[in-house]
Amino acid sequence: MIGVINDKCDFCGTCVAVCPFDAIDLYEARIAINQRCTDCMLCVWICPVETLALIDEQGKMTPRAAAEFTA
Ligand code: SF4
Ligand code: SF4
Numbered sequence: 001m002i003g004v005i006n007d008k009c010d011f012c013g014t015c016v017a018v019c020p021f022d023a024i025d026l027y028e029a030r031i032a033i034n035q036r037c038t039d040c041m042l043c044v045w046i047c048p049v050e051t052l053a054l055i056d057e058q059g060k061m062t063p064r065a066a067a068e069f070t071a
Helices: 014-018 042-046
Strands: 002-004 024-027 032-034 050-053 062-065
Touching: 002 032, 002 042, 014 042, 032 050
Parallel strands: none
Antiparallel strands: 002 050, 024 032, 050 062
16 A cells, blocks of 8 residues: 655646556645556655655565666
């Protein structure tokens, strides 16, 4: 699953715009990942302030620095 790992999000909407599966909802002061997410990591890779990470079932985080997104 994709999670928000810090409070740096400025709600720029970039992740919402690039998500191929319409899996991110942007609210006034919050983003939420919905069930359409496939864990492709594009949003993790593209977030300019490194707010998102892939979090596996054991709670291990893969942030942008370690993301291996391949289009
Ligand atoms: S791209 Fe990053 S900063 Fe912009 S809305 Fe998404 S999570 Fe927030
Ligand atoms: S990991 Fe991929 S499918 Fe999931 S919210 Fe991010 S861009 Fe969308």
